[in-house]
Amino acid sequence: MSRQNAQILFPVNVPGAFDYSVPEPMRVERGDFVFAPIGKQMKLGIVMGTKADETGRDLKDIAEIKSTRPLPDPILDFIEWVARYNVASPGQVLRMVLRSWKALDPSPIATLYEPTGDRPLNLTPARRAALTKGGPFPARASEIASRARISSGVIKGMVKVGLMRADERPVDPPYDEPDPELPGRDLSDAQTAAADELVTQVRKDRFSVSLLDGVTGSGKTEVYFEAVAEALRQGRQVMILVPEIALTQAGLSRFGARFGAEPVAWHSSITDMARRRAWREVASGRAKLVVGARSALFLPFANLGLIVVDEEHDTSFKQEEGVIYNARDMAVLRGRLEDRPVILASATPSLESLHNARTGRYAHVVLPERPGAITLPDIGLIDMKSHKPEAGSFLSGPMVQAVAERLSRGEQSLLYMNRRGYAPLILCRVCGERLKSPDTDSWLVEHRATGRAMCHLTGFSMRMPRTCPKCGAEDGLTSIGPGVERIADEAQTHFPQARVEILSSDTTATPDEIKARLGRMERGEIDILVGTQMVVKGHNFPRLTFVGVVDGDLLMGGADPRAGERTYQTLVQVAGRAGRADMAGEAFIQTHHPEHEALQALVAGDRNMFVGVEMEMREMLGLPPFGRIAAVIFWGPDLKKTQKLAKDFVTKAPRTDGIEILGPSEAPIARLRGLYRQRLFIRAEPGVDLSKYMTAWRTKIRPPAKYKIQIDIDPQSFV
CATH class of the missing domain: 3.40.1440.60 (PriA, 3(prime) DNA-binding domain)
Known part of the structure; x- marks a missing residue:
């Protein structure tokens, strides 16, 4: 040999x-x-x-x-x-x-302790603490001792008197097996037809993509549960991708209720021990059901049977650092390589997925209405040119009145504002200085709850200054514009007796805090929830009947060619939180541009009108799905050298038909973390292999030390 x-x-x-x-x-x-x-x-x-x-x-x-x-x-x-x-x-x-x-490596073996169930009356305080505070069991003696704040010797002593048992066991035991035969919720005729279509795709046991396109509250999750159950019956593994950790936490309990066992969780916040256990069990094929954020896509499944991408339109599926990729698109790629079905689910599908469904590349499974008597909320626009709030306020009269009516009926309201903190800009009234993050062209955001000024791009944080850092004026700094903290303060001023809470990544730093706040909202323990994008992610609040969008214009500006699409998607999703049980819902959107086609389509409940206008514009400009785009970002410590690198890169572009190069130019945020940034955009006709073209181009230049060239295929961010 x-x-x-x-x-x-x-x-x-x-x-x-x-x-x-x-x-x-x-x-x-x-x-x-x-x-x-x-x-x-x-x-x-x-x-x-x-x-x-x-x-x-x-x-x-x-x-x-x-x-x-x-x-x-x-x-x-x-x-x-x-x-x-x-x-x-x-x-x-x-x-x-x-x-x-x-x-x-195989799971380490350790001595694990758990109570025997025997509890004599004359327990010492240390032994009582071990039993009442030392769980969850089984656990190492050191873990029990740490939680109960006692010494490990107490645990070993309890073994001798029969209060604890000790066993040599794997530290990472297998997960509980999900049961696909447990009954799900009763489905309507439309839901049953959609579920049958998805189950058929799973039974074909080959690659396919199905777009599950259902209005908010139409039961998409319960429908694709049937496809998940079918894959589990076949003995295969299932991967469900969700946009953010908040959805992962909510999804675990829903899956646990449906299949009798919580699925394996995979996201950036799990511990090293949990990550080790999950990776090993997935690779062995024993972990049957995985719910995770975009990184779950790279788990080494041994016997993958189905991939589900929930909220497939969500921009959180785009990884913006390191390897830049879109998890939705890579999920479709993985399904093709595994030769297994993929389900993309959304109430507001991306135009790319909708185009693929309309042209026959994807199966189009539609849920056009909510089940039973539950209806979509009525949506109205508040023209802020006609309904100006009082000075220093941001809630119009109609918005305040709508919240008051819900409070009087014991119902809940949601105020949506996709800006964290108290105010997005800190300005000196004396010299006009705008506070920025050091080495970054990004304004600092005031967080009044913590008394700090923060940069949401770099994470920089400092105590809120008392004097202007530029001119030294005392008490000259003022807060401009609203964030969720400011809206919550205003709501509390209007309604002093109301229970007002905020849901944002600043106020809920851990999955447990997110779960607790969502639980209080679901149980009706919050009257007014003020939230950022986190509240849009598929939550179901039975007593929520009113949604108020404080600034419907926030997503419309900038150079993003998807601005109209994202505005429409976000507002549909947030408005859809209202009226989820047997109570009618209503949504108001404050705007200075009520004539915008996205808002008009939203009020009319006519998605086809908006999609038609947006598709026509995209086709005319050769933008996705009628063409492909890439971005190149140049980073460097010296402005002129960064500009020169960008210009030199353009001169080395391969000559190919069907390619248009735009730029280079200064990035909207021209300096970040001490580095200057230049941007370049490339538009390619559908027949061009843009990835291959960019790979060939990238090999033609080697940036100097401390300079970086970053390529983004199909960019979602334009800062």
Whole structure:
């Protein structure tokens, strides 16, 4: 048997795999984990391919094969495709797959303790604390002791007297198995027809994409639950992607109620131990049901049967740093490589997905109405030119009156304002200085609840100054514009007896805090909820009958070609929170532009009118879905050198028909974290392989040290 060579990919920022020799008698296969020298280090890598050694080249040897389950072919193909499509390093993509090194080893074995159930009356305070405060059980003695604030010796002493039992067990036990045979909710005829269509796609056991297009409150989740149940009956694994952690938390309980076991959670806030356990159980095929944020897309499923992307239109699926990718699009790619069905669900589908459904590339499964007697909320516009609030206020008279009516009936109201903090701008009345983050062209936001001024782009934070940093004027700083804190203060002023709370990432920093606040809203313990984008994400509040959008114009400005689409999507989603039970809902939108086509379509309840206008505009301009776009962002510590890098890059553009280059120009936020930024946009006709074009272009220039060229295929952010 001839000697092997292997192509090893390492989870580092390198352009591809490296060739290594496989020493006799060692043999490797594609997907094996191996240790091999790279530079002066010994690193863990993946075998991406093998071939016979026919050249006799002097190659470094693989040092060791790690005894663990190899990565399956579909995930290896996925790594290469994601890198190629997004003009990224395959090593960086591999790093996203290998999020937990310890998961490659079997679960560690530890002595775990749990109560026997025996509780004598004369317990010492320490032993009583161990039983009442030391859980959840089973757990290590140190964990119980830490939670109960006692010594570990107390736990071991309890074993001797029969109050605790100790067992040698895996630290990471298997997850509970979901039961697909448990009954779901009763479905309407329309929901049953939609569910049957999705189940049929799962039974075909091959790649397909279905767009589940249902108005808010139409029961999309219960419908795709039937497809999930079918995949589980086949013994396969299911991955459900949700936009944010808040939805992940809500989704866990809904899935738990439907399938008798909570699914595996995967997002950035889980602990290292939870990440290790989840990765290992997914790779083994034992974890059947996973609900997670976009990074769950890179888990090494052993037997994937179905992918669901909930709220597929949501911009949170776009990763903006490191490897820049859209998880919705990459989910479709993974479904194709796995040869398994994909479901995209939304009340406001992206125009790209809607176009694919209308042209037959995707199956179009429509839920046009809410079940039973539940109706969509009535939507009205408040023209702020005619209904000006009092000086220093931001809620118009009709908005305040609508909230008062709900309070008088014991119903709930939601005030939507997609700005965190108290005020988005801090201005000196004396010299006109606008407070900015150091080394960044981003205004500081006042957070009155914490007494700080913060930058939401860089995370910079400082105590709210008493004097102007530029002119030194005392008491000259004033807050301009509203954020959720200011709207909440105004609501509390109008309604002193009302229970007012805020839902934003500043006020709910952990998943548990999010869950607690949402729980209070669901139980009717909050009268007025003031929230940011977090309140839009699929929550169901039975007693919420009024939604007030404080600034309906906020999404319309700027250079974003999707501004109209995003305005329409956001306002449909937030208005749809109203009237979810047996009570009619109503939504008011404050705006200075009531004539805007997105707002007019919203009031008329005519999505086709808006989609028709937007599609016509996109086609005329050659924008997605009728063309493709890419952005190039240049970063550097010196303005002139950054500008020169951008101009030099343009001169090296490959000559190809069907490509239009716009720029370079200064980015809207021209300086960020001390680096200057220039932007370039590329528009490609549908027949052009834009990823291949950008890859060829990128290889033509090497930026100087401390300068960076960042390529974004199909950008969603234009700052």
